Amino acid sequence: MxxxxxxxxxxxxxxxxxxxxxxxxxxxxxxxxxxxxxxxxxxxxxxxxxxKRKSKGLAPLDSPATTPSPSFAPTQGFSHNPSSDEGLVICGQDILLDILTRYLERQFPQVHFLRRYIGSIDGLMALYRGHANAVTAHLWDSDTNDYNLPYVRRLLPGHPTYIINLVYRMEGFYVAKGNPKNVTTWSDLTKPKVRFINRERGSGARVLLDEQLRILGIRSRDIVGYGEEEMTHLAVASKVARGEADVGLGIEKVAMQFVNLDFIPLHKERYDLVIRQEDLERTHFQALMSILKSPSFRNEVIGIGGYDISSMGEIMAEI
CATH class of the missing domain: 3.90.105 (Molybdopterin biosynthesis moea protein, domain 2)
Structure with a gap:
């Protein structure tokens, strides 16, 4: 072109x-x-x-291959104790975080609210290192059949936190319309003519996949395309929609945006917000909690479709 x-x-x-x-x-x-x-x-x-090049994991045409993506560079100048002239960094990739940020911006026009589109484990590490103030996670632990708590305990030692529910979402397979390769279970990923597209390491979808493979005794090397990675649910779905892969793993909401994809539901996941306990009484975080419980925000999320808001705003755990 x-x-x-x-x-x-x-x-x-x-x-x-x-x-x-x-x-x-x-x-x-x-x-x-x-x-x-x-x-x-x-x-x-x-x-x-x-x-298209970024979706394939290639460097932009006008940039050297070693140039890091701005979205994943450490955020400087932001602490976990933001004042009115500082910023507040929210990590996570779901669109509802963009909506939440918009609501916060209306209440605090003097505050810089920044969004970082990174996966669950990277988000928790950013919170641990002081590069983020509120992060989302959807990390399933097969030993406890629980979400997020075991990972928060391991990755944020010495940092008391609250785990607050945002929504429940359905994870499943993106497949071409009509599911021509008949992929319905985790084991079907090992079919020789099935091309898989994976998520990056540290994402909640990748953790769910690897945990399921471990339980079933499936070797990753037996999955064609296991080593091919994309950074978002949207990029995975787009690759399947373009016929460059036969199946990918992601949330139902994204599949609803593509006319030529089917969605195979597999696992209901809990999508939580993680913040430091010391921050909850601060003005910005009190406003955030109020927004999660407000009818206007809840109605907007319901209107998008694909989310269960039954526990939105509830504190799931104190760690």
Whole structure:
């Protein structure tokens, strides 16, 4: 594609074989660059190519391969005790965190609320190191059949925390419409003609997969594509939708954005927010808790679809 060609979101959706809604989400998350001409949104062909390269784990065409992604660089200048002139860093990849951040920005326009789109284990490590203030996790422990508590205990020693529920979500397989490879169970990933696309190490989906493989005695080397990784549920679903993989693991909400995907439900997961206990009485965190319990926020999340909010805002554990 020539560099001087630009496209509308609808045209980009056709090129990438995804929904128009997904294109706007990619733009909002900063994964796909765009600009405005008046009230119209345009995406240049070079930025489409850049997004495709990043989805494949390749370096951007105009950047050296060793350049780290800004989203994963350590955040400087933010502590776990933010004042009005500091920022508050929220880690996690779900769209409901973008909505939560928007609500906080309305109440505290003087505060810089930053979003980092990183996986569960990286988020907990960022909280431990003081690079984040609130992080999400959906890490299943097969020994206890519990979510998040065992990992928080191990990764945040000496840091008392609250684990607060956001939502419950369904994890499962993304497959092409009609499920032509008939993939319905974890064991089906070992079928010789099934190409899998994995999530990055440290993500909740990757932990769930590896725990299930351990329980079933399945060797990762017997899964074609196990070593191929993507950084988000959206990128995994997009790869399956484009026919570059036969199956991937992710949440149901993302599958709803693709017209040519089916979703095979496998495991209901708990998606929690983790904060330090000392922070809960601070103004920003009290506001956050109030937002989680507010009818307006809950109704907006319900309207998105794909989430169980029955325990939203409840403290699941004190560690």
């Amino acid at each position: 020539a560099n001087d060609v630009s496209y509308t979101p609808e045209e980009v959706a056709e090129i990438l074989r995804i929904s128009k809604f997904t294109v706007y989400e990619l733009i909002k998350r900063g994964e796909l660059m765009a600009y405005h001409v008046g009230r119209k949104v345009r995406i240049e062909s070079a930025d489409i190519e850049s997004y």
